[in-house]
Amino acid sequence: MIGSTSVGRVSAPTAARQPRPRDAEATKAALLRAATTEFAEYGLAGARVDRIAERAGANKRLIYVYFGDKDRLFDAVVDDQSRAVMAAVPLPDGDLVAFAAARFDYILANPEARRIAHWRAFERGEPTEEELAAYRLRLQAIAEAQQRGRVRDDLPAAELFALVLRMSEGWLAAPSALWAAAGGDPMAPERLARHRDAMLAAVRSVIQG
Amino acid sequence: MIGSTSVGRVSAPTAARQPRPRDAEATKAALLRAATTEFAEYGLAGARVDRIAERAGANKRLIYVYFGDKDRLFDAVVDDQSRAVMAAVPLPDGDLVAFAAARFDYILANPEARRIAHWRAFERGEPTEEELAAYRLRLQAIAEAQQRGRVRDDLPAAELFALVLRMSEGWLAAPSALWAAAGGDPMAPERLARHRDAMLAAVRSVIQG
């Protein structure tokens, strides 16, 4: 009696749930957003494709239609995030203090961005040519600022940039044990403001030598 | 002909593979080491219990006997690593420069330690009471150094510690795109030495204000 299954299919003709409106772009965007949330939370290995589809309110199949497979969906999320950060956090005239401030603010407003970047570094390899170019531009901007005497020049630009990158995450990236040991709520607004000031003061100390 | 399998069993009476010598402590230690390597590489979600057993040359079942389950094995690895770092990287008299140097050296010699710590922060929650106590001690040491005027006191100890923690990872934790953009081999010994010096100079700048 194999054919009996067909009855089940027919039994829910149109009433069960209204189908998603047919808008490929919107669906794709919804999947990308859902994937961003899921990957940020669980990483590549921990993320679940079914959960992404569910979050997006879309059918799982569409992930494979639009993105290929789980890995390439992850890549799409990484590219998207990476481009967004690069655009939102510039390095105007090699000003590393402004950069650190912008990066801190961006990470605070978009916690997913930092997590995605970290998962990517840990679970997936090589940078894209686009990212590489972006980093080269930044190093160049720092080197120019050094020539103009606005940034100490006894340390290579790459060193300075690596340090400021780390510092600008502030304690948003600190071990939770440190938060706990320090007491209080590390995310309280006035605490964050003080923290931001402290971080920027430290960056200033570093780039002035 | 199901019984034919028994022939296979009989055919390799003692020659096939010599069993592991019966030493519970050694086996447990081998499993912990194998788990450390596996978890460092793949994280909690990406690690495979079978692979851990294989790496250790032990039977998978023993993981469940000795550690409970995958999560608790991960916890055991984290505790082990955490204790090792705390012991190897002291904060003598609140000297944050010495601390940064020791931490950099430790991470360089034990890359697994940093990866485990990060996976833990991302995939698993709360710090243990033991860690908390260790962090409190460190904050206290910094506060004392501040009182003795050896460390700037216009920034809270927790802020300074969070910053130095990040800085001391140097570009061992930097995005691979930065390495690539900077050119050359970032792990070459003389390059690392220069990097270490630069990082320590920056830490000095920060703690002196």
Next chain:
DNA sequence: ACCGTGTAACTATCCAGTTAGTTACACGGC
């Protein structure tokens, strides 16, 4: 008529955890 968009049901594989044992060894009686 057909293609792009969407759906539900299905499949093959993987994998954490279990079952049902076997093997090495210590120890006590003889």
Next chain:
DNA sequence: GCCGTGTAACTAACTGGATAGTTACACGGT
């Protein structure tokens, strides 16, 4: 010295549920 018995250490094979990826079909606009 040897043998039986209990126990800790170890093992192979299995199981059930989860999960990435697929198939087969439906519908609507052009």
